[in-house]
Amino acid sequence: MNSPARVRFTYDFTSQRPSFHPTMMTSPARVRFAPSPTGRLHIGGARTALYDYLLARQTKGVFVLRIEDTDRKRFVPGAEEEIYEALAWLGMEWDEGPDVGGPHAPYRQSERGDIYLEHAERLVDSGNAYYCFCTPERLARVRKEQQARKEAPRYDGLCRRLSSEDARDRKLGGEAYVVRFKTPLDGETTGVDVIRGEITVANATLDDYIVLKSDGLPTYHLAAMVDDHLMEITHVLRTSEWLPTFPLHVLIYEAFGWEQPAWVHMSVLLNPSGKGKLSKRHGSGKSHAVHPLDLKELGYVPEAAVNWLALMGWSYDDRTEFFNMPDLIDKFSLAKLSASPAAVNFSKLDHFNGLHIRSFSEQELVAKLLPYFHAANLSVTDEQLWRVVPLIQERIRTLDEAVDMAGFLFRDGVRPDPQELVGKNMTPAESASAVRRSIEVVQEFDQLENDRLEFSLRELAEKLNLKVGQLFGILRVAVTGQRVSPPLIETMGLLGKSIVLERLESAQEALNSLK
């Protein structure tokens, strides 16, 4: 028996580990991301797409987008468009796909019906599949009986025993049918997974899976295998949810006489608690953003989302964690994919978001921030934001926080709670007097120059026998309306003398009203 570790060295397509293979994989890979348009793109799907994309770009290969829409009942209008939008936001362009076309078009499975039908026939003709006329009702009944007997629910093989003549006649007679794969009754099937090595399963535990439904459309088992082969996919990346049917897929490839692709079954993503597959809801009732476009909405930048996604189940070395897309394209390696499931960690997303925000040029950040101010109904110009960005760049973790932090700069007035204007360990009267003296200081200026203003205000604090923090605290609330703000002096400079005076005066009034 080969241990997984040995298997890894045995197969060429795993030759990505630099320490063992000096040359990274250089032959161009053809990889596909094949989502179903049954809902919104999930961060799990986004991660799969990312790894696909990285492998394609790293090897100068091709990234294919294929839409697996063979389930008409679960089809969600608009889902396909959202997938496009999410991938685009994350920064992944596909080379072939429904919208851009390509040498293996069409890329929407619902448009490839004839291909699957023909392949299903081929399987029947070669004795690897058979027509089944059992009704859903009968199947449900059989399943129920099996469960009552504590057996694994499985097709009982009734139609497998039909003669091919009988089957043909019934089919020609117009009876509804499906095509089932004729899984070997005994023996075992071994598939080779890049991450886990050999996976062997007794054929007897496999079912005679339906590969073509009565509506004439294929199930995943047929459609994906046929397309992956026809589209010349070299690496199949999917989550470990497919491990149970992996042997079936190997068998289907064998039945057609096709060469197996490199199979890569990635671990699934778990809820932050580590309990269960990632879902929208969690034990506490809180919900996290599990869709890339929600992340966008919440003020996360795609650079951070990609960085975060990449590190869930993949790692580079024992210290490097900050990656941009080009770094990832350069450093990604299948050999470093983790076999164990990963609980998602949203606080780490926050961390990466802060890191990436701080890594942007001021120009980049201005461009990214502008829409958030506009969404908050603040009319802000490029030039204005340009002066604000240096004050907030290292203070925000998400883009929308910029509005909370600096929105007061663009609003007409501020209405602080009078209580908040009272300085620490001070009375309202003392606070009002401090404001009055500050007004006098500010009035001395033609222009509020940071250095001089700070000097004068510190001097004032000393004269008033106040700590700098006490005075600045009062002024901060007076001028920004907030307890937390960008640095006070710079903020006052940005606001300008007249607005500062206006706000200080109204603060003084508010304090007087407290007496």
Add this chain to the structure above:
RNA sequence: GCCCCCAUCGUCUAGGGGACUAGGACGUGGCCCUUUCAAGGCCAAGACCGGGGUUCGAAUCCCCGUGGGGGCACCA
């Protein structure tokens, strides 16, 4: 119930028989810096699931147990 996969700090992970007193990151706590909040710097607590083997030597290889995850549809 049956089948499959997985197992290092709370979480993500490094680790490929000796370099392990087990490294990093997030989070947490403390200190420094400081006009608030951040950022930054320093420090701390915190893990090899258990038991058997193999070996001079095991976090690392094997087996069993346990735990976790996934799957058992005319869904993908």
